[in-house]
Amino acid sequence: MSKIKPYLFFERFARTPAPESRIERVKARLMPNENASHFQIRPMICSRPFIAGVIAALFTSCAAVFVAPYDETTDRLLTDLSVKTETAIAKADSGKLSEEDRAKFYDEALGTVRTMKRRSSLYAKNEDEIKALTQLEQRYVDLREHGSSPRSSLATGLRSTILSVQQIQIAKKRSSVFSAGLKKSGSTE
Amino acid sequence: MPEINIQKLTQDIIAAATGAAKGHAADLRQYVEEHARIIAEGVKQIASDRLQNKITDDDVRFAFDQIKESEATSLLAIQVTLKAAAQDAINAAISIAEAAINKAIGIALF
Numbered sequence: 001m002s003k004i005k006p007y008l009f010f011e012r013f014a015r016t017p018a019p020e021s022r023i024e025r026v027k028a029r030l031m032p033n034e035n036a037s038h039f040q041i042r043p044m045i046c047s048r049p050f051i052a053g054v055i056a057a058l059f060t061s062c063a064a065v066f067v068a069p070y071d072e073t074t075d076r077l078l079t080d081l082s083v084k085t086e087t088a089i090a091k092a093d094s095g096k097l098s099e100e101d102r103a104k105f106y107d108e109a110l111g112t113v114r115t116m117k118r119r120s121s122l123y124a125k126n127e128d129e130i131k132a133l134t135q136l137e138q139r140y141v142d143l144r145e146h147g148s149s150p151r152s153s154l155a156t157g158l159r160s161t162i163l164s165v166q167q168i169q170i171a172k173k174r175s176s177v178f179s180a181g182l183k184k185s186g187s188t189e
Numbered sequence: 190m191p192e193i194n195i196q197k198l199t200q201d202i203i204a205a206a207t208g209a210a211k212g213h214a215a216d217l218r219q220y221v222e223e224h225a226r227i228i229a230e231g232v233k234q235i236a237s238d239r240l241q242n243k244i245t246d247d248d249v250r251f252a253f254d255q256i257k258e259s260e261a262t263s264l265l266a267i268q269v270t271l272k273a274a275a276q277d278a279i280n281a282a283i284s285i286a287e288a289a290i291n292k293a294i295g296i297a298l299f
Binding site for chain 2: 063064065066067128129131132135136138139142143146148151152153154155156157158159160161163164165167168170171172174175178179182185
């Protein structure tokens, strides 16, 4: 190259078409171990174990998840809240719930519901439960703002809302137990 | 290598899926009954308290509004139960299909 005059080198370089890419050049050559004969080994992608593997991966990766897993702490908090609420309602019905007790009851109930809501927001696919807890919070706020004692006649909406949130926990628990059973039976097979 | 009996597999999948959803259906029925009982008892209590002047007309309106509002949460509870039932039914069906594949190819892939 040192013997070629610089202007000739640049002229030859300019006339030579540049390869499109390095991959193109490599593809053009026949590799030393490339099988150019008529008989070819079928690639692994066509083998039975490979297809079975793909189906296996498909099944294991597509387990349906529509609801968040059951959370024991949320369920326990809800049970405690239900007990406190029913106790307050019983006291209010018998006229034994003082102003101070009532204020304390609402504060504690709202604190519990907000704790549950925060905990629920940590799980994916839990939007329905978060909405339900927001509505439960609203029931306590409404009762407190109404300024009356939580008598059973006035707390029917609240009781119904608590029952609905309990049903959400029951559905999630049943689903978690079922999923655990499936995994267990799958591992023993 | 054993063949997969499509008819038997289909029946097994249907049985597993419906079996998985049955428990949720029973829970849902129980919930709807209990919900109806709470509302019925509440309405009775509202009428009784108003007749005895324990609550005012404003309280009655408030109580009914609260019952109406609580129905939105009831809908959410039913939605979650149906989603959970669908989830279990689908996963039960997948589990049966997995077992059939394992048996057919002779290797425990799952």
